[in-house]
Amino acid sequence: MQEYRMHLMLCAGTGCVSNRAFDIEKAFNRELEKHNLQNEIKVIDTGCQGFCERGPIMIVQPGDIFYEMLDEKDIPYLVEEHFLKGRPVEKHMYVPKDGEVPIPKLSDIGFFKKQKLIALANRGLINPENIDEYIGREGYTALAKVLTEMTPEEVIKEVKDSGLRGRGGGGFSTGMKWGFAHNSPGDEKYIICNADEGDPGAFMDRSIVESDPHVILEGMAIGAFAIGASHGFIYVRDEYPLAVERINKAIKDAREYGLLGDDIFGTGFEFDVSVNRGAGAFVCGEETSLIASLEGNMPEPRVRPPYPAVAGYKGKPTNINNVETWANIRHIINRGAAWYSSIGTETSKGTKVFSLVGKVNNTGLVEVPMGISVRDIIFDIGGGVMNGKKFKAVQTGGPSGGCIPESLLDTPVGYDTFAAIGSIVGSGGMIVMDEDNCMVEVARYFLAFTQAESCGKCTPCREGTRHMLDILTRITEGKGKEEDIDILLEMSELIGATSLCALGATAPNPVLTTIKYFRDEYEAHIKEGKCPAKECKALIQYTILPDKCTGCTLCARDCPVNAIAGERKGIHIIDPEVCVKCGICKAVCNFDAVRIES
Amino acid sequence: MKLKPEDLKKISEKMEASTNLRSGAGRAKITVHMGTCGIATGARDIMKAFLDELEASGKKDILFTTTGCAGLCSHEPMATIEIKGESPVKYVHLTKDKVKEIFEQHVIKGNIVEKSALGRGSERVG
Numbered sequence: 001m002q003e004y005r006m007h008l009m010l011c012a013g014t015g016c017v018s019n020r021a022f023d024i025e026k027a028f029n030r031e032l033e034k035h036n037l038q039n040e041i042k043v044i045d046t047g048c049q050g051f052c053e054r055g056p057i058m059i060v061q062p063g064d065i066f067y068e069m070l071d072e073k074d075i076p077y078l079v080e081e082h083f084l085k086g087r088p089v090e091k092h093m094y095v096p097k098d099g100e101v102p103i104p105k106l107s108d109i110g111f112f113k114k115q116k117l118i119a120l121a122n123r124g125l126i127n128p129e130n131i132d133e134y135i136g137r138e139g140y141t142a143l144a145k146v147l148t149e150m151t152p153e154e155v156i157k158e159v160k161d162s163g164l165r166g167r168g169g170g171g172f173s174t175g176m177k178w179g180f181a182h183n184s185p186g187d188e189k190y191i192i193c194n195a196d197e198g199d200p201g202a203f204m205d206r207s208i209v210e211s212d213p214h215v216i217l218e219g220m221a222i223g224a225f226a227i228g229a230s231h232g233f234i235y236v237r238d239e240y241p242l243a244v245e246r247i248n249k250a251i252k253d254a255r256e257y258g259l260l261g262d263d264i265f266g267t268g269f270e271f272d273v274s275v276n277r278g279a280g281a282f283v284c285g286e287e288t289s290l291i292a293s294l295e296g297n298m299p300e301p302r303v304r305p306p307y308p309a310v311a312g313y314k315g316k317p318t319n320i321n322n323v324e325t326w327a328n329i330r331h332i333i334n335r336g337a338a339w340y341s342s343i344g345t346e347t348s349k350g351t352k353v354f355s356l357v358g359k360v361n362n363t364g365l366v367e368v369p370m371g372i373s374v375r376d377i378i379f380d381i382g383g384g385v386m387n388g389k390k391f392k393a394v395q396t397g398g399p400s401g402g403c404i405p406e407s408l409l410d411t412p413v414g415y416d417t418f419a420a421i422g423s424i425v426g427s428g429g430m431i432v433m434d435e436d437n438c439m440v441e442v443a444r445y446f447l448a449f450t451q452a453e454s455c456g457k458c459t460p461c462r463e464g465t466r467h468m469l470d471i472l473t474r475i476t477e478g479k480g481k482e483e484d485i486d487i488l489l490e491m492s493e494l495i496g497a498t499s500l501c502a503l504g505a506t507a508p509n510p511v512l513t514t515i516k517y518f519r520d521e522y523e524a525h526i527k528e529g530k531c532p533a534k535e536c537k538a539l540i541q542y543t544i545l546p547d548k549c550t551g552c553t554l555c556a557r558d559c560p561v562n563a564i565a566g567e568r569k570g571i572h573i574i575d576p577e578v579c580v581k582c583g584i585c586k587a588v589c590n591f592d593a594v595r596i597e598s
Numbered sequence: 599m600k601l602k603p604e605d606l607k608k609i610s611e612k613m614e615a616s617t618n619l620r621s622g623a624g625r626a627k628i629t630v631h632m633g634t635c636g637i638a639t640g641a642r643d644i645m646k647a648f649l650d651e652l653e654a655s656g657k658k659d660i661l662f663t664t665t666g667c668a669g670l671c672s673h674e675p676m677a678t679i680e681i682k683g684e685s686p687v688k689y690v691h692l693t694k695d696k697v698k699e700i701f702e703q704h705v706i707k708g709n710i711v712e713k714s715a716l717g718r719g720s721e722r723v724g
Contacts, residue, residue, distance in 0.1 A: 003653045005645070005662045007619055040649065061620040062663045086632035086664045125620050135606055136613025144603040258600030265603050 006041040006083065009059040009124050013048025013210055014203075014242055016055040020072065024056055027072045031079035041083055047211015047246075048203075049124035051111055053363035054094065059106055059124060066106040067092040097361055097383055111362045114381050116343070118351045119167075119327035120367045122212045128246050131253040134214040140259055142330035143218050146225055147267040150333075155226040156182055159329065161337035163349030168194055168285070168322030169400065169426040169502070171415040177319060180309035181227040184317035189229040191220050192313070192320040194290060195236035195243070198282040199398025200449060201357040202429040205323035207365050208353070209236065209243040212327070213250035217260065217273060219326030222333060224271045227319050231272055235290055238277040247275055282399075282453035285427075286501045287320045289455065300457045301501035322427065324353055344370030348414035352425060358394075358432035359386045368413065375409040378432055389434035392533075393517070397426025399446040399453075400506035402513030403439070422513045424506070438535035439518040440525055443511045444472040450507040461504030464495040468511060477538040480526035485515060534596040537581045541597050544585075546571045548593035555585035555594065614658035624661035624682070626705050628652075631676040633667025641675040647694045648677070651701040660705060673716065679704050688716040 008028060012021050025043055032038045051057055054068035065088050067078070074092065081087045093102035094109050103109050117123065126133040134140070146155055160175025181189060193216055197205040209216060220232045236243055251273055254260040262270045276294055283289045284299045291313050293299040312318020328350060332340045341349045348370040354377065357363050361383035368377060378384070378394060385391045393403040402423035404411065411417050418425050433442060451465040468491050471484050492508030499505045515522060524530045531539040544555070544564075551569040556562075563579040566572030574585070586594040601609075610617075618624045630636070630645045645664060652662055668676050673690035679700065680686040687710055689700055696714050703709045710718075 003615060003649060003662070004619070005649060005664065007616065009620065040645075062622050062661055064622065085634065085637065086666045132609050132613055133616065135609040136617045138610070139606075140601075141606055144606060148603055256599070263600075265601065 004040060004042040007061045008041065008043045009046050009049075009061055010043055011047075011049045011055060011057045011124065012045035013052070013207060014240075015048060015052035016057060017242070019056045021056040023072050024058075024070050024075060027075040028079065031076050032083070034076075035079060035084050037079070037083055044127050045129070046124045046126065047122075047128045048207040048365055049211075050115075050120070050207075050365040050367075051109075051362065052365065053361070060088075063088075064105045064107055066094055066104065066109060068094050111364065111366075111381055111383065114372070114376060115367050116351050116369045117367050118331050118340075118343075119208060119215075119324050119353055120211070120365070121331065122215065123207075124211075126212070128211050128213055129249050131214060131250070131257060134212070138334060139214055139330075140218055142333035143221050143225075143259070144265055146222050146333055147265050147269050152182060152226045152228065155222060155333070158337045159226070159332055162332045162340035163337075163344070164325065164328055164332060164340065165348065165415060166322060167324035167328070167352065167427065169397065169424065171425065174321060174325055177309060177321070178223060178226050180307065181229075181317045181319040184310050186317050187228070188314075188316045189227055190313045190316060190318040191224045191227065191229045191232035192287075192290070192294070192318060193220055193232065193234040193326055194285065194287070194320055194322045195234055195240075196278045196285045196290060197237065197240075197323070197427065198280070198285050198453075199400075199427055199429040200446075201355060201431050202398055202427055203355045204353040204365065204428045206237075206240050206243050207355075208323050208327050209240070209247055213243075213247045214254065215327045215330060216247070216323060217250055217254050219321075219329035220273060221260070221264070221271050222329050223319060223321065223326070225269060227317070229319070230270045231274070233294055233313070234273060234275045235278055235284070235294060236275060237280055239280055244275065244277060251275070281455070282450075283455045283501070283503050286503060289501070290320065291318065298455075300455050301503075303500060324428070345412060345414045345417075347416050348425075352413060352428060354428045354430045356382050356430050356432070358430075359389065359434040359437070360384070360432040361386055370414050371412045373410045373412055374404055377413070377430065378409070382432065385432065385434050389436065391432070392435050392437055393433050393439065393442075395423075395431040395433065395442065395446070395510065396429065397424035397506075397509075398429040399450045400424060400502060400509055401426045401429070402509045403433070403442065403517065404513075405517040407517075422509065422516060424509070436533055436535060438476070438531050438533035439514040439521045440472065440475050440531075441533075441535050443514040444469065444476055446510040447472060447507065450503060454503065454507075458498070458500050458504055460495045460498040461500075461507065464491055465504070465507050467491060468495075468508065472511070475522065475525045476531075476536045478525065478529045478536070480522075482526065484526060485519070485522055489515065530598045532598070534598050536598075539598050540581060541576050542574050542579055542581060542583075542585060543595050543597055544572050544574055545593045545595055548591050550591055550593075552590070554588050554590070558584050558588050560584065611658065618659065618661060622661070625659040626682065627661040627663065627680045628701075628705060629678040629680070630662075630664050631666065631668045631674065631678070632664045633671075633674075635667055635671035636674045636676060639674040643694065644675045644677065644692045644697055647697040648701065651698060651705075655701070655706065657706070670716070676716075681705075681708055685718050687718050689714045690716045 164174045165171045288301045289299040308318040556564040675692045
């Protein structure tokens with residue numbers, strides 16, 4: 001094998017690819033050849049490295065030099081300076097918000113420093129399409145260990161003792177779940193990987209499948225051995241084309257190495273996997289709906305029990321785990337339950353991957369030990385709120401979760417600690433909101449999502465969310481009634497208690513938590529006709545401050561509905577009857593003369 | 599090819615150079631100083647000579663990297679050899695023949711080639 005002196009670990013996750021990472025790769029290869037460096041330096045495509053906000057990103061190894069926001073036109077200079085002359089280029093290094101000195105090393109950047117990688121252990125370090133690179137990092141050794149040294153009961157005990165709980169949102173003990181499927185009678189059993197990630201703004205599972213597909217296959221094979229299954233399904237959204245492509249390539253390579261198929265490692269164990277692409281219905285993330293969809297039926301949840309562990313796919317015992325859960329398995333087998341359970345808190349062990357999005361400086365994918373405070377995630381790793389605005393709340397757990405206000409920012413991450421404050425860890429979405437976010441609008445947004453995604457089977461979910469959405473919409477339009485808050489609370493309780501699956505049962509959570517922590521905002525809308533965050537269009541007016549307006553005419557020229565009148569060098573005025581409140585005038589004004597009033 | 603459990607180790611060994619390069623692990627580290635001064639006096643050839651030696655040796659536990667000027671431009675081309683757990687040694691006025699000797703003696707066997715060495719240790723920082 002040819003030796004290279006340098007590997008350029010270029011992020012080829014979906015985020016960076018959409019920022020033209022592949023064009024940058026071409027430019028690198030072109031420039032490396034120009035300087036005759038192609039036999040010394042190699043460009044490696046990796047999966048998502050997590051720091052999507054600063055993409056396209058690249059890490060130079062050895063040296064751990066981190067480059068961000070690469071542009072095709074900068075590549076010739078970068079190659080000449082760093083790779084030919086050995087002088088790392090500061091221009092493309094990360095500069096923290098409160099500092100002026102660029103930080104060259106990945107390990108010194110706050111965003112990476114506080115993270116602890118288990119499920120994402122291989123991110124940025126391997127080419128996801130090269131099985132040898134996965135094996136080079138202890139890949140498939142856990143499967144070999146399980147098949148040659150352990151009994152299914154021992155595997156289940158190890159996973160149970162590790163304290164691993166379902167990372168898809170349910171938080172149920174993975175080892176116990178495996179035990180149920182193992183104990184169910186029958187010689188035809190199935191394993192399913194739930195990659196039907198549907199929360200708005202969540203991309204944990206997508207990233208794991210894209211950056212380390214073999215970790216899923218290895219985890220599933222271990223699970224199959226433990227429960228006695230010989231076939232597995234990966235149910236993945238078709239909206240994730242790169243994930244689908246990479247998992248298919250991984251399956252093909254694993255089959256060629258005999259790591260899937262008959263007689264794996266010559267031990268007689270048989271297991272294979274097929275990929276099933278989902279059409280993107282949110283309810284398919286619910287396990288019984290997913291199984292129905294897999295069978296070719298309408299994706300509607302059904303009553304449990306019987307649980308899938310007893311009667312799942314085709315009525316046979318089936319074990320479903322989420323992508324991130326599967327990604328933890330090989331590490332638990334290799335390093336042991338005691339090691340895994342030493343990380344985290346009393347009831348929540350290990351790490352959790354979050355997709356940190358919204359109004360936070362460092363958008364991206366983060367993996368942190370359970371027990372870390374929400375504040376640490378948002379401020380130390382996330383770099384705080386964008387544009388110096390004030391933090392208001394963070395929504396965790398997607399549309400099924402709740403919002404956490406500033407007063408509870410020191411809450412440690414964990415299934416029970418989050419549940420105690422009305423939210424959930426969920427699958428790991430974390431949406432940061434600032435002072436400009438109206439919390440009634442936030443609740444309305446999430447409810448609009450669950451309302452549209454309700455499968456329609458249960459009346460409380462189908463009709464109830466519709467009524468709640470109507471009320472919330474009414475409030476944001478300034479037509480709220482005194483009794484609305486009480487009706488919302490009453491309906492939340494009803495829908496939560498009477499819906500069959502988690503989609504309906506958790507749909508009211510965003511409404512409940514926003515009323516609990518931001519009731520004053522609801523009351524301002526209803527009683528005073530005001531939106532304190534100045535977001536609800538029906539309740540705000542745009543005006544121009546006469547003492548600040550210079551009469552530059554910029555706003556008048558950019559106004560799409562010609563609502564602004566004024567002479568050059570004269571004070572401009574917005575006609576509220578014509579104004580559509582698009583905010584363009586405020587965005588273009590160079591003198592901060594446009595104000596929003598409520 | 600159908601793998602047996604022991605094959606994982608073979609593949610892993612084959613990949614060791616890549617894995618070490620990326621994780622910064624390794625028994626020894628060779629750093630060629632490639633500032634303008636180094637390049638002007640032939641550091642590129644020195645670098646290639648080290649890479650050739652490395653490839654020919656088949657060793658997977660040796661890291662190779664480059665860095666900038668070491669500050670002693672009159673003594674270029676220079677390289678630093680660091681065996682894990684020992685202080686780094688700087689070599690000066692390198693030639694291809696010296697590279698061969700340094701690689702065989704110091705990198706592989708751990709014996710410092712005194713006649714080409716400038717000295718041991720790092721500069722004091724701070």
